[in-house]
Amino acid sequence: MMQQAGVFIEETDGRVKDSVLGVISYLRQKDVACCAFVISGSPGGHAEQLGAYGVHRIYAIEFQEEAQARNPQFKARAVAEAMQAAGVTILFGQTSPTGRDLLPRLAALFDAPLVMDCTEVDLEDLTVSTSAYSGKTEALYRVRGEYLFFGMRPNHHLKKPAAANPELIPFHAKHRDANGTAFIGKTDTADQGRDLNEAKVIISGGRGLKNGENFQLLFDCARELEAAVGASRVAVDEGWVPYTMQVGQTGLKVNPRLYIACGISGSVQHFAGMKTAGLIIAVNTDPKAPMVKNADYYLLGDLFEIIPKLTQKLKARAVGKKTA
Ligand SMILES: Cc1cc2nc3c(=O)[nH]c(=O)nc-3n(C[C@H](O)[C@H](O)[C@H](O)COP(=O)(O)OP(=O)(O)OC[C@H]3O[C@@H](n4cnc5c(N)ncnc54)[C@H](O)[C@@H]3O)c2cc1C
Incomplete structure (x- = not known):
């Protein structure tokens, strides 16, 4: 049976980040079916762009209020619930600021293993390569658990996979009362030019x-x-x-x-x-x-x-x- 994995979608300027498309290409090359989880105001859930990279299903997670979508704890809970609804037990994200915020929260919710900064993941024997000791050595881990989370090192430069016609599934996040963390506002830092994670x-x-x-x-x-x-x-x-x-x-x-x-x-x-x-x-x-x-x-x-x-x-x- 074809394996399936979820991919958390990060976007920039209203488009899916190239590094995320790299992760999707990586999984498709291994013949893994991809289910995308999108938290976005974009009504089409990036269906066109994700379909062009062979994504089969898209869970477009919607929040009742913008502030809820920006609360890291609510965001993690919503992705966790969407994963359960989708029957997805393996999730790939990025080793980016967003990934570093989201993935550990998800792993904690499921009491599941998480490996960050992965360069290779083998879903057959569940081994994963990552750097260790400040990059002085490569470590190979075997992970075990009902749910698994991986933060990929950005920028896998791979061939674009064959396109698919994805099923778009709207997913309404549960409304939650304010907890210990509340979103107050967002301040853009001075323009530093291009995104380092995405840069070639x-x-x-x-x-x-x-x-x-x-x-x-x-x-x-x-x-x-x-x-x-x-x-x-x-x-x-x-x-x-x-x-x-x-x-x-x-x-x-x-x-x-x-x-x-x-x-x-x-x-x-x-x-x-x-x-x-x-x-x-x-x-x-x-x-x-x-x-x-x-x-x-x-x-x-x-x-x-x-x-x-x-x-x-x-x-x-x-x-x-x-x-x-
Ligand atoms: C726990 C820990 C975590 C750390 N994390 C990081 C990290 O994430 N990132 C990081 O970068 N460092 C990190 N460091 C610091 C790290 O150890 C070094 O101190 C730091 O990387 C040195 O920065 P540098 O190369 O800019 O400075 P220096 O080591 O002082 O090097 C300056 C270089 O510039 C060259 N140079 C000087 N003038 C010129 C010129 N006119 N033209 C051309 N070359 C010139 C010199 O020959 C020299 O090679 C960490 C340290 C610790 C202990």
Whole structure:
């Protein structure tokens, strides 16, 4: 019998995130039937986009009030009830801020195992690969339980699966009286550009940037590269950039195709967040820096000379393309 799994859908700008589509592609490649759980104001539950990736069923979870949909405890309870209604016992999410908020709550509700930052999940023998000891080693776990939860490392770049015609099932979340947590409001942080979890290219800065203003060099280059900008913990602790940009053991775990580390020495804790990148380029003055030693390519020199030159070249190439 074909296995089935649930996928929690995260969206950005009214569309399903690419990293979520990556998880669906990953499951479809293993011939697992996918049931999507969507908490969204979008009435069609993203049926067109999810259908194009071979999702069979969509549970569109609706709340009576917006504030209830934003309450993390109510959200977890609603997804749990929708899973039970759907007969889904295995749920995949992302190792993203949303996933880190939702998945542990769900696992706690079901008293079930949860593995985060998964790179491979085998649903036949129930083994799962993830990083351990700050990314120094790969761990293989076997999980056991009536319900199972997995947070995938974002960005599985896989072939798009065959399309399906999904069944759209509206699911009305139970109204709940306010509990210990109430949603008060939402404040958007300053525009930091692209989402690091979703980015295919990331350019990051560390202590070598010297101050927050100099990060503008990276933002300028990122615009040309269509990249997101990340940072080391030093840059965050110094108050140069917000925590949402931190890559590493205590920050985001990213998985882009290309990671450019500028003025970052390459501590074990930084590598823990980016070592699975497809290609790593170091820009550093120190040939002995671990980032230089472990990069696929490196540029030995002053980032304040190298990055503006790179940006200029990319700009010139873009103009050349337009006029060609
Ligand atoms: C429990 C714990 C958790 C942690 N979590 C994280 C985490 O999530 N993420 C993280 O990043 N760190 C984390 N850290 C901190 C980590 O140990 C390092 O201190 C940190 O990563 C170093 O940041 P850095 O590479 O920017 O600075 P440094 O190690 O000081 O390196 C600066 C680099 O810049 C280079 N440089 C200087 N000037 C230039 C220039 N003009 N041009 C080019 N290169 C230049 C230098 O040669 C050097 O290699 C954690 C530490 C602990 C103990």
